[in-house]
Amino acid sequence: MRMAAFTIRSAVDQDFRSVLEIQNDPSVMTASGRSKPISLDEHLDWWVANSKSVDVVVDEDDTVIGFGRLDKTTEWSIQIVSLAVAAAYRGAGIGQRLLEALINSARRSGALSVLARIRTDNDRSNALFSKAGFKKVVGAYGSKQEREEEWWSLRLV
Ligand SMILES: CC(C)(COP(=O)(O)OP(=O)(O)OC[C@H]1O[C@@H](n2cnc3c(N)ncnc32)[C@H](O)[C@@H]1OP(=O)(O)O)[C@@H](O)C(=O)NCCC(=O)NCCS
Numbered sequence: 426m427r428m429a430a431f432t433i434r435s436a437v438d439q440d441f442r443s444v445l446e447i448q449n450d451p452s453v454m455t456a457s458g459r460s461k462p463i464s465l466d467e468h469l470d471w472w473v474a475n476s477k478s479v480d481v482v483v484d485e486d487d488t489v490i491g492f493g494r495l496d497k498t499t500e501w502s503i504q505i506v507s508l509a510v511a512a513a514y515r516g517a518g519i520g521q522r523l524l525e526a527l528i529n530s531a532r533r534s535g536a537l538s539v540l541a542r543i544r545t546d547n548d549r550s551n552a553l554f555s556k557a558g559f560k561k562v563v564g565a566y567g568s569k570q571e572r573e574e575e576w577w578s579l580r581l582v
Pocket residue numbers: 452453456457508509510511514515516517518519520521522541542543544547548549550552553556
């Protein structure tokens with residue numbers, strides 16, 4: 426684990442490749458239920474559509490070491506659709522700080538609750554969200570991928 430002074434800022438286009446590298450880290454692929462890496466073209470489409478809602482964690486040299494994204498799901502709720510820290514930087518409190526930052530921006534947006542869909546076997550993520558006050562709201566059901574995930578929710582009011 427590398428200790429680093431880090432800050433959280435909105436993503437800019439220069440972060441494009443670093444975010445792709447983290448997305449294609451094997452453990453991030455597993456956490457998102459993907460079996461093959463995201464190609465440059467797929468990432469470009471995703472970036473064009475979503476980069477404005479991406480927050481990145483950067484170290485002292487402005488190197489991206491994590492990222493997260495919120496996506497509005499209903500008028501009153503917002504979902505954490507991405508949360509990842511580069512493998513070399515895990516276990517140093519960065520994921521927790523990033524999660525807190527996402528919760529704060531959800532609160533500022535006026536959302537009443539924050540949702541997250543987490544794989545049942547993702548112990549780190551389950552522990553992280555549980556510690557932040559999220560509760561499981563819906564068990565596993567539906568398609569194979571859906572059965573391997575559960576919905577969690579944090580009430581903001
Ligand atoms: C989940 C993830 C974002 C956590 O980031 P992190 O920077 O390592 O997390 P932190 O150091 O802030 O740890 C916060 C909490 O996470 C849990 N956690 C972190 N590392 C853990 C480990 N090795 N084992 C079990 N729990 C762990 C603990 O609850 C920890 O709190 P604690 O230190 O007080 O016990 C990171 O492991 C990751 O990117 N994983 C792959 C992608 C992923 O699973 N994303 C979430 C999808 S929903």
